[in-house]
Amino acid sequence: MGACSNMNEGHVTIAQEGRAETRADGPHCDFAPRHDWTLEEVEALFELPFSDLLFKAAQAHRAWFDPNQVQLSQLLSIKTGGCAENCGYCAQSAHFETGLNASKLMDVAPVLEAARAAKQQGAQRFCMGAAWRDLKDRDLPRLAEMVAEVKALGLETCATLGMLTRHQAHALKEAGLDYYNHNLDTSPEYYAKVVSTRSYEDRLETLRAVREAGMSVCCGGIVGMGETRRDRAGLLQQLANLPDHPESVPINELVPIPGTPLANSKPLDGLEFVRTIAVARIMCPKSMVRIAAGREGMSQELQALCFHAGANSIFIGARLLTTSNTARDKDAELLADLQIRPMQMTS
Numbered sequence: 001m002g003a004c005s006n007m008n009e010g011h012v013t014i015a016q017e018g019r020a021e022t023r024a025d026g027p028h029c030d031f032a033p034r035h036d037w038t039l040e041e042v043e044a045l046f047e048l049p050f051s052d053l054l055f056k057a058a059q060a061h062r063a064w065f066d067p068n069q070v071q072l073s074q075l076l077s078i079k080t081g082g083c084a085e086n087c088g089y090c091a092q093s094a095h096f097e098t099g100l101n102a103s104k105l106m107d108v109a110p111v112l113e114a115a116r117a118a119k120q121q122g123a124q125r126f127c128m129g130a131a132w133r134d135l136k137d138r139d140l141p142r143l144a145e146m147v148a149e150v151k152a153l154g155l156e157t158c159a160t161l162g163m164l165t166r167h168q169a170h171a172l173k174e175a176g177l178d179y180y181n182h183n184l185d186t187s188p189e190y191y192a193k194v195v196s197t198r199s200y201e202d203r204l205e206t207l208r209a210v211r212e213a214g215m216s217v218c219c220g221g222i223v224g225m226g227e228t229r230r231d232r233a234g235l236l237q238q239l240a241n242l243p244d245h246p247e248s249v250p251i252n253e254l255v256p257i258p259g260t261p262l263a264n265s266k267p268l269d270g271l272e273f274v275r276t277i278a279v280a281r282i283m284c285p286k287s288m289v290r291i292a293a294g295r296e297g298m299s300q301e302l303q304a305l306c307f308h309a310g311a312n313s314i315f316i317g318a319r320l321l322t323t324s325n326t327a328r329d330k331d332a333e334l335l336a337d338l339q340i341r342p343m344q345m346t347s
Contacts, residue, residue, distance in 0.1 A: 030059070030063075031059065031060040031063040031064065031282075031285045032285075033240075033245055033284070033285060033286055034240065034283070035240065035241050035242070035243065035245075036241065037236075037237050037240050037241055037283060038237075039230070039233055039234060039237055042233040042234075042236055042237050042240075042279065042283070043229070043230060043233045045233075045278075045279045045282060045283075046229055046232070046233055046275055046279055050271065050274075050275070053275060053278050053279070053309075054274075054278055054305075054308055054309050056278070056282055057277075057278035057279075057281040057282050057309045057310040058308060058309070058310065060281050060282045060285040060310060061281055061285075061310040061312065063285060064285050064286050065312055066343075067307075067312075068338075068339060068340050068341060069312065069340065069341055069342070069343040069344075070307070070311075070312050070313060070314060070335065070340050070341075070342065070343060071124060071125070071288050071290075071312060071313040071314075071342075071343045072122055072123050072124050072125070072313075072314065072315075072316050072342055072343075073123060073124065073125040073126070073127055073158070073290070073313065073314070073315050073316070074118035074121070074123035074125070074126055074127065074315065074316055074317040075127040075128075075129060075315055075317065076111065076114050076115075076118075076126070076127070076128055076129070077129050077130075077131070078105060078106045078111055078128045078129065078130050078146070079103060079104065079105040079106065079129075079130035079131055079132065080092060080100065080101075080102065080103045080131055081094075081100045081101060081102030081103060081131055082094050082102030082103075082131060083131040083132060083133060083162075084132075084133040084197065085133050085162075085195060085197045085198055086195055086196060086197045087185070087194060087195045087197075088193075088194045088195065088225070088260055088261035088262045089194065089222055089225060089254055089255075089257070089260060089262045090257070090260065091257040091259070091260065092131040093260070096259045096260050096261070097259045098257055098258065098259035098260060099258075099259065102131075105130065105139055105142060105143075107142075108142065108145050108146050108149060111128065111146050111149075111150070112146075112149050112150065112153070114126075115149075115150045115153055115155060116153060118155070118316075118317065119153055119154065119155055121316065121317070122316060122342060123155065123316060123317070124155065124156060124342065124343065125155060125156035125157070125158055125178075125179070126150050126153075126155045126156070126157060126158070127158035127159065127160070127179075127181065127315075128143075128146060128147075128150075128157075128158070128159045128160075128161075129159070129160045129161075129181075130159075130160070130161045130162070132161055132162040133162050133163065133197070133198065134162045134163035134164070135161045135162055135163070135164055135165075135168050137168070140168060140171055140172075143159070143161070143172065143175070144171060144172065144174075144175035145175075147159065147172060147175040147176050147177045148175045148176050151175075151176035151177075151178075156178045156179065157176060157177050157178045157179070158177070158178060158179035158180070158181055158218060159172065159177055159179075159180060159181070160180070160181035160182065160218075163182075163198070163202055163203075163205075163206045164180070164182075164206050164209050164210065165209065166209045166212060166213070168209075169209040169210050169212065169213035169215065170213045172213070172215070173213040173214050173215050177215055178215065178216055179215065179216045179217070179218045179247065179248060180210040180215050180216075180217060180218065181218035181219070181248075181250070182203060182206045182207055182210065182217075182218075182219055183203075183219055183220050183221055183222070183250070183252075184200070184203055184204075184219060184220070184221050184235060184238055184239065185203075185221050185222055185235075186221055186222065186225060186227055186231055186232075186234075186235050187227065187230070187231040187232075187233075187234025187235050187237075187238065188200050188234065188238065189231065189234060190225075190227045190228075190231040190234070193226070194225060194262075207219060207242070211243070211244065216246075216247040216248070217242075217244070217246040217247055217248070218246060218247065218248035218249075218250065219239060219242075219246040219248075219249065219250075220239065220246070220248075220249045220250035220251050220252065220280075220290070220292070221235045221239075221250075221251070221252065222252040222253070222254055222293070223251065223252070223253055223254065223268050223272075223273060223276055224253050224254035224265060224266075224267060224268035224273075224294070225254050225262055225265055226262070226265050226266070229272070232276055232279075233279070236276075236279055236280055236283050236284075237283075239280075239283070239284060240283040240284055245284045245286060245287050246284065246287055247287060247288065248287060248288040248290060248313065249280050249284050249287045249288065249289050249290065250290040250292035250313075251273075251276055251277055251280060251289065251290065251291065251292060251311075252292040252293035252294060253267075253268060253273055253293060253294025253295075253297075253298075254267075254268070254293075254294065255293050255294055255297075270298070270299075270302045271305075273298075273302070273306070274302070274305045274306055274309050275309075277289060277291070277306045277309045277310060277311050278309035278310055280310070281309060281310025281311070282310075288312055288313040289310055289311050289312060289313065290311065290313035290314060290315070291303065291306050291311045291313070291314050292314075292315060295314065295315070300330075300334050300337070303334060304334070304338055307338060307340065312343070314331070316331055
């Protein structure tokens with residue numbers, strides 16, 4: 001699919017305008033993944049003139065992907081509210097009064113119904129989210145059945161269920177789970193200002209368990225929580241310096257929820273969000289970079305800039321976990337206007 005993927009053969013295949021072009025500089029590709037980024041290097045990327053940064057990000061994007069394709073995912077909350085964590089952005093925390101009613105884990109049948117509908121509406125990946133601090137073994141059989149049945153529909157499967165033990169990760173992998181989502185949220189330095197009930201190391205340990213089980217990783221963060229640009233750089237440094245880059249990197253813009261500690265956060269400037277997308281693309285060139293939460297409030301022009309900066313994945317559907325998402329007809333109109341088509345599934 002992309003540049004640098006055929007390095008041993010000494011050439012690079014670049015997806016561009018629906019056709020493959022070949023360059024003879026594969027072994028010296030400027031956009032090969034790195035795992036040794038310094039914070040100063042990341043900050044320097046953020047400081048580039050806007051046009052230069054987007055040009056560099058677009059080069060990285062075209063080196064590995066067709067820039068006119070986008071991966072489509074749909075997200076379903078399979079267990080809502082009542083979470084023991086105190087994440088300051090989250091409507092589902094039991095620590096805050098947000099007006100959200102807690103629910104039990106859904107049965108398999110309605111989850112499958114939602115997955116079938118998602119596939120009919122164009123989703124390629126079906127993501128299941130449960131508001132738990134950590135997964136309990138008693139829930140594993142039902143979750144494994146959900147995963148297996150969704151996988152049998154021909155969809156990629158993804159789940160976010162809180163912290164995992166190694167044996168739980170292996171059980172989910174055996175059931176057919178392709179991706180596990182576990183975000184780092186922000187930089188290590190800013191993290192304690194957002195959540196205190198789970199440590200940064202806890203999050204990294206779950207990522208290690210997911211990798212050891214052989215699953216792909218979906219891991220990103222949230223911007224607009226009052227953090228500095230240095231914190232945004234620190235988050236991306238953490239992601240890019242993992243032993244393996246996450247296959248999916250969701251960049252969420254905070255959706256302020258009344259009743260949460262971050263309800264009155266100042267919105268992040270739109271161009272700063274685009275810069276964050278661009279730096280993520282440069283640092284994690286082979287990853288799907290997803291415009292995740294907050295997209296409903298973005299103009300079509302801002303979203304177009306994000307795609308130009310290297311975003312190549314979005315959530316579709318009316319809702320994410322507890323917040324609304326861009327209407328499907330608006331998505332279809334935007335992608336048609338930009339001549340962006342759904343990405344072909346590889347499995």
